[in-house]
Amino acid sequence: MRRFVWLLGLIAAGQQITPVPDKFYFEDGKLRVLILTGRNNHDWRQTTPFLRQVLEQSGRFDVRVTEEPSGLRPETLHPYDVLISNYCGPRWGFTAEKAVEDFVRAGKGLVVVHAASYPFGETPVLGEHMGRTNVYQAPWAAWGNMVGAIWSDKEPKTGHAQRHAYQVKWADEAHPIADGLKPFLLSDELYHNFRLKPGIHILASALDATESGGNGKEEPLLWTKPYGQGRVFHTALGHDLDAMHAPGFVASYARGVEWAATGKVTLPAVIDLNPKNKDALRVLLVTGGHDHESSFYGVFEKWRDAKVNVDPQPVAFRNDLRKSYDVLVLYDSIQMEQLPEKHRQNLRDFVESGKGLVVLHHAIVDFGGWEWWWKEVVGGRYVLKAEPGYEASTYLHDVELVVTPKSGHPITKGLPQMRVFDETYKKVWHRDDVQVLLTVDHPTSDMEIGWVSPYQKSRVVYVQLGHGRESHELPWYRTLVQRSVLWAGGR
Ligand SMILES: [Zn+2]
Numbered sequence: 074m075r076r077f078v079w080l081l082g083l084i085a086a087g088q089q090i091t092p093v094p095d096k097f098y099f100e101d102g103k104l105r106v107l108i109l110t111g112r113n114n115h116d117w118r119q120t121t122p123f124l125r126q127v128l129e130q131s132g133r134f135d136v137r138v139t140e141e142p143s144g145l146r147p148e149t150l151h152p153y154d155v156l157i158s159n160y161c162g163p164r165w166g167f168t169a170e171k172a173v174e175d176f177v178r179a180g181k182g183l184v185v186v187h188a189a190s191y192p193f194g195e196t197p198v199l200g201e202h203m204g205r206t207n208v209y210q211a212p213w214a215a216w217g218n219m220v221g222a223i224w225s226d227k228e229p230k231t232g233h234a235q236r237h238a239y240q241v242k243w244a245d246e247a248h249p250i251a252d253g254l255k256p257f258l259l260s261d262e263l264y265h266n267f268r269l270k271p272g273i274h275i276l277a278s279a280l281d282a283t284e285s286g287g288n289g290k291e292e293p294l295l296w297t298k299p300y301g302q303g304r305v306f307h308t309a310l311g312h313d314l315d316a317m318h319a320p321g322f323v324a325s326y327a328r329g330v331e332w333a334a335t336g337k338v339t340l341p342a343v344i345d346l347n348p349k350n351k352d353a354l355r356v357l358l359v360t361g362g363h364d365h366e367s368s369f370y371g372v373f374e375k376w377r378d379a380k381v382n383v384d385p386q387p388v389a390f391r392n393d394l395r396k397s398y399d400v401l402v403l404y405d406s407i408q409m410e411q412l413p414e415k416h417r418q419n420l421r422d423f424v425e426s427g428k429g430l431v432v433l434h435h436a437i438v439d440f441g442g443w444e445w446w447w448k449e450v451v452g453g454r455y456v457l458k459a460e461p462g463y464e465a466s467t468y469l470h471d472v473e474l475v476v477t478p479k480s481g482h483p484i485t486k487g488l489p490q491m492r493v494f495d496e497t498y499k500k501v502w503h504r505d506d507v508q509v510l511l512t513v514d515h516p517t518s519d520m521e522i523g524w525v526s527p528y529q530k531s532r533v534v535y536v537q538l539g540h541g542r543e544s545h546e547l548p549w550y551r552t553l554v555q556r557s558v559l560w561a562g563g564r
């Protein structure tokens with residue numbers, strides 16, 4: 074037994090672990106960013122995801138986050154181009170701190186956001202939610218030298234007066250980070266009385282107005298600092314999400330990160346937080362006549378492939394829609410007599426013009442008295458009242474279902490069988506020649522609950538699912554609806 078333990082020790086000590094190239098784990102051609110967070114007197118749980126999102130949406134960065142920077146080692150930092158500190162807490166210990174110093178000194182980047190300039194100096198360690206720990210740790214001098222400033226408790230104390238809205242002015246408009254940016258407004262804390270280190274290059278400042286309790290001086294807020302071969306960008310801005318949503322914060326931060334990583338800036342002056350593709354489909358989403366949870370709109374939010382306008386019926390059809398839209402999505406409930414003749418013609422013109430139509434959930438009830446609509450176009454009808462040849466349809470809320478996508482169509486391609494919680498319809502009439510997309514085997518439901526209509530003049534899809542939040546928030550449902558819209562739009 075002793076011999077066995079000794080042997081294990083030998084294997085562990087002498088083991089060579091074959092390295093695997095980083096390229097298998099990072100996106101090609103993107104700058105690699107590691108955000109250090111996990112301790113902060115500010116709400117890092119909210120701000121860190123935002124700091125990450127801004128960078129990812131710019132398309133320039135591949136971003137990771139560590140919430141335990143005290144565990145950093147040289148191997149941890151090796152793949153990255155730039156570190157961002159959104160950290161304000163206790164020291165990280167010798168190994169992690171040396172790894173960060175060496176990383177920057179060797180020519181990489183560091184970005185310091187808001188309160189991340191506070192820790193590791195002469196002031197006491199802060200806890201979460203502005204908690205006072207009353208613990209003083211020995212300073213980590215190199216941090217202040219990297220940041221380019223430290224905080225002081227001595228007069229005049231480093232800190233801020235009352236939070237207010239103020240203008241940030243560029244001191245060096247020609248710097249790559251500032252180039253093309255205008256002065257900008259935000260509501261934030263305005264840090265004052267930093268103890269600045271030699272070698273900082275001030276990019277932007279703001280007046281610490283006496284009306285808000287400030288010192289009446291122009292205070293430096295954004296600056297750069299060389300450290301060894303590396304580049305540091307410091308922004309005092311970013312107390313919370315409200316401050317961070319200012320376009321000026323977004324642009325200066327993202328460009329500062331790029332500059333710290335590379336020494337150059339290619340990002341534009343405006344970074345859109347909810348960008349749309351250039352060739353995004355133009356979609357008119359028609360609601361009204363039937364209540365629904367607001368979660369329905371989540372299906373279309375943050376979706377780059379479509380620009381979606383919402384308009385209720387019947388006014389949604391007041392104009393000729395052919396010039397303005399590629400796809401019509403109906404999530405409404407309306408009968409023929411509620412739609413004026415001119416509006417009805419506009420709807421008909423759109424459908425006959427080779428565009429796309431997606432009918433969702435209760436919109437299968439629409440225009441029961443307009444035979445052309447349900448028989449030719451949609452290929453199906455929820456029958457409100459029984460009539461010769463058509464039994465009345467029925468519905469039941471809150472049913473747990475297994476939905477099976479049928480293969481053989483781009484809308485359902487590769488989608489798995491799903492567990493869904495939704496409303497079921499029974500005895501919905503549909504044509505025999507629809508192409509079935511979705512099936513269900515449940516006593517309260519029809520078998521076919523989604524199809525492509527055989528209508529020839531435009532592409533028409535019906536998806537029965539989508540009564541409530543449980544479906545609206547399901548990624549599978551979002552994919553299904555989005556694909557239906559794309560396919561209807563000819564994509
Ligand atoms: Zn703050």
Ligand SMILES: [Zn+2]
Pocket residue numbers: 434435496539540
């Ligand atoms: Zn419903």
